[in-house]
Amino acid sequence: MRTACFxxxxxxxxxxxxxxxxxxxxxxxxxxxxxxxxxxxxxLSSMSFFTSGVKPALASRGSLSKEAQDTYLRALIxxxxxxxxxxxxxxxxxxxxxxxxxxxxxxxxxxxxxKLEEKETDVHIAISMYRLAARQAGLQPEERIQQIxxxxxxxxxxxxxxxxxxxxxxxRLGVVLPHREGMKRTPPGSLKNYAHWMRHVxxxxxxxxxxxxDRVPTRKRPAIKPDYW
Numbered sequence: 001m002r003t004a005c006f007x008x009x010x011x012x013x014x015x016x017x018x019x020x021x022x023x024x025x026x027x028x029x030x031x032x033x034x035x036x037x038x039x040x041x042x043x044l045s046s047m048s049f050f051t052s053g054v055k056p057a058l059a060s061r062g063s064l065s066k067e068a069q070d071t072y073l074r075a076l077i078x079x080x081x082x083x084x085x086x087x088x089x090x091x092x093x094x095x096x097x098x099x100x101x102x103x104x105x106x107x108x109x110x111x112x113x114x115k116l117e118e119k120e121t122d123v124h125i126a127i128s129m130y131r132l133a134a135r136q137a138g139l140q141p142e143e144r145i146q147q148i149x150x151x152x153x154x155x156x157x158x159x160x161x162x163x164x165x166x167x168x169x170x171x172r173l174g175v176v177l178p179h180r181e182g183m184k185r186t187p188p189g190s191l192k193n194y195a196h197w198m199r200h201v202x203x204x205x206x207x208x209x210x211x212x213x214d215r216v217p218t219r220k221r222p223a224i225k226p227d228y229w
Contacts, residue, residue: 001146001172002045004132005031006125008152008178009051015153015178015185022207023229024072028079030202030210031151034176038199042147048128049076050121052086061228068226075216075223084128086120125152126160133168147172150195153179153188161194172196180204 007027017023028047035042051073054066061068073083095113096105129148136144148164148171150157161173175195179185181203192198216223 001039001042002144003035003039003042003147003149003174004046004145005044005048005149005151006129007031007047007049008121008125008150008154008157009049010121011152011154012178015183016180016202016207020180020204020207021229022204022211023068024075024212024214024225025207026079026210026212027076028081030206031149031176033206033210034199034202035149038197039147039172039174045145047081048084048125049073049081050084050086050125050128052121064226064228068229071223071226074218075212078216078218078223079212084124086124122154122156125150126157129160129164130167133164133171136168136171145171147174149174149176150191151176151178153177153185153191155188155190158188158190158194161191165194174198176202178202180207 012025012027013023017025027049028044031047032044035044051069054069077083093113094110096107097109097111098105129150132145133148150161150173152175161175164171164173173195174197175191176199177185177187179187179201181201187198187200212223212225214225
């Protein structure tokens with residue numbers, strides 16, 4: 001079963017690897033493993049990774065964080081992953097002041113904040129999945145993608161899964177939630193409603209077992225694992 005994976009990079013980073021030693025994650029190997037476990041007849045045919053560039057001024061390690069992200073993306077590309085870039089938008093806003101969880105927010109008591117939003121990524125993933133499905137009719141049977149797997153826990157993707165399920169009933173849909181074991185997360189039921197199967201948790205053992213080598217050859221200089229990762 002030829003399978004295409006669409007990955008929300010923001011979800012993967014904060015759901016699986018942030019704050020861990022697993023940031024140098026070999027996503028093709030990990031998803032190939034998950035597909036083999038969940039759907040043994042699956043064959044990973046393509047991977048699309050959607051992300052936005054780190055803003056050094058807001059990153060914990062400044063320009064080093066941006067360099068680390070760029071290096072990781074080069075490693076993914078060298079392994080055949082297609083990388084697509086959205087953008088971050090930073091704007092001044094106001095929000096209700098936080099006092100405690102027991103105190104409800106009050107619109108009359110607001111503070112000025114900087115709001116950072118990722119733009120274009122969700123729409124790009126949704127359109128890319130739908131366009132891939134729509135192109136299948138013009139391909140030879142042996143060339144067609146038979147399964148699309150979304151790697152995201154973002155319920156904004158629910159309308160896209162629903163449209164795929166309704167318009168292409170022959171296409172199998174899977175969802176891999178980028179939820180690391182031990183983290184308390186509520187499974188997004190709206191995604192599950194339109195998926196044929198869902199992987200709820202990625203174990204620490206799986207993350208540890210699917211890491212890139214410290215040096216990943218590329219067409220130019222090798223992508224070297226950042227020292228602090």
